[in-house]
Amino acid sequence: MKKSYILPLLLAASAMVSCSAGGTQRAASSTAATQARPADAFSADSAYALVAEQVAMGPRTPGSEASARCAEWMAGKLRAAGADSVWMQRGIVRRFDGEELPACNILASFRPDAPRRILLAAHYDTRPWADMEADPAMRCRPIPGANDGASGVAVVLEIARCIGAAAPSIGVDILLADAEDSGHSDIIAPGVRAGEHTWCLGTQMWAESEPYASRPAPAYAVLFDMVGGTGARFLREQFSDAAAARIVDRIWAEAASLGYSDTFVDRTGGAVVDDHVYISRAGIPAVDIIESVHPATGGFPPSWHTHSDNIDNIDPRTLERAGKTVLSLIYKEK
Numbered sequence: 182m183k184k185s186y187i188l189p190l191l192l193a194a195s196a197m198v199s200c201s202a203g204g205t206q207r208a209a210s211s212t213a214a215t216q217a218r219p220a221d222a223f224s225a226d227s228a229y230a231l232v233a234e235q236v237a238m239g240p241r242t243p244g245s246e247a248s249a250r251c252a253e254w255m256a257g258k259l260r261a262a263g264a265d266s267v268w269m270q271r272g273i274v275r276r277f278d279g280e281e282l283p284a285c286n287i288l289a290s291f292r293p294d295a296p297r298r299i300l301l302a303a304h305y306d307t308r309p310w311a312d313m314e315a316d317p318a319m320r321c322r323p324i325p326g327a328n329d330g331a332s333g334v335a336v337v338l339e340i341a342r343c344i345g346a347a348a349p350s351i352g353v354d355i356l357l358a359d360a361e362d363s364g365h366s367d368i369i370a371p372g373v374r375a376g377e378h379t380w381c382l383g384t385q386m387w388a389e390s391e392p393y394a395s396r397p398a399p400a401y402a403v404l405f406d407m408v409g410g411t412g413a414r415f416l417r418e419q420f421s422d423a424a425a426a427r428i429v430d431r432i433w434a435e436a437a438s439l440g441y442s443d444t445f446v447d448r449t450g451g452a453v454v455d456d457h458v459y460i461s462r463a464g465i466p467a468v469d470i471i472e473s474v475h476p477a478t479g480g481f482p483p484s485w486h487t488h489s490d491n492i493d494n495i496d497p498r499t500l501e502r503a504g505k506t507v508l509s510l511i512y513k514e515k
Contacts, residue, residue, distance in 0.1 A: 416450025
């Protein structure tokens with residue numbers, strides 16, 4: 182995962198969107214219990230199992246066999262969930278050192294005819310280098326990416342399963358992005374000056390394709406990244422507050438209503454160059470749910486960009502809180 186900046190906000194504030202906070206009244210049906218408390222449909226065990234399945238594939242670095250397997254697996258999960266359309270966006274992206282990488286984004290849509298819709302996003306690729314390993318001999322090996330990659334995908338896929346079983350009143354689009362975590366590394370190119378554009382290559386490819394040129398764009402987007410760590414706390418990410426403060430307010434308020442205010446902490450965290458930055462620049466105000474201020478480091482969790490980013494560090498309760506919060510918000514949209 183990226184490039185965290187625990188410093189003053191660098192991005193100028195974008196236009197904010199105004200969204201209805203009202204709930205939706207639903208007629209009694211076989212899904213009445215789910216509609217009354219839609220967040221309860223989210224399964225922590227299911228989300229955890231989805232993380233484990235990804236990690237078992239091995240590091241999902243762009244162009245690898247594991248990456249290709251993961252792409253097909255995600256597409257299959259979305260089809261099984263009942264998405265109206267699932268497709269793959271393929272292309273070539275250029276890494277900071279000039280190497281060309283094949284990239285494959287997984288895209289899906291539920292209720293594509295709905296005039297109001299939102300976008301859910303995560304990245305599925307893993308960091309090709311363990312930059313933060315204490316042992317230099319370990320730094321050139323790709324990381325498992327249980328939290329930094331698999332956790333966000335797992336939450337999105339579990340939400341997809343839930344909305345496929347009981348459709349909300351709005352449409353939901355999904356972007357599972359490749360090549361997010363191949364940004365600049367001193368291990369590969371020491372001394373090379375490289376900026377934020379070296380990260381989030383799959384999402385940049387997606388944005389350049391103008392995916393909503395001929396149809397209404399989502400009202401806003403929610404990105405899940407590093408949402409599975411034990412005891413994780415999600416503070417308000419600074420670029421999110423600049424682009425979509427009202428949506429941040431709604432998400433954190435929804436979490437508080439579910440009793441998760443100790444996880445969704447309502448104060449400013451770090452500024453993180455992540456996929457949501459490029460989604461916002463494409464005209465869709467985007468919020469990043471991410472653990473950016475860990476008590477032990479002051480930044481990302483200790484497992485970040487190390488081989489400790491494995492399944493042992495994933496807590497189903499953290500996945501559940503991230504997923505249930507946004508799922509609850511989705512069912513309240515109208």
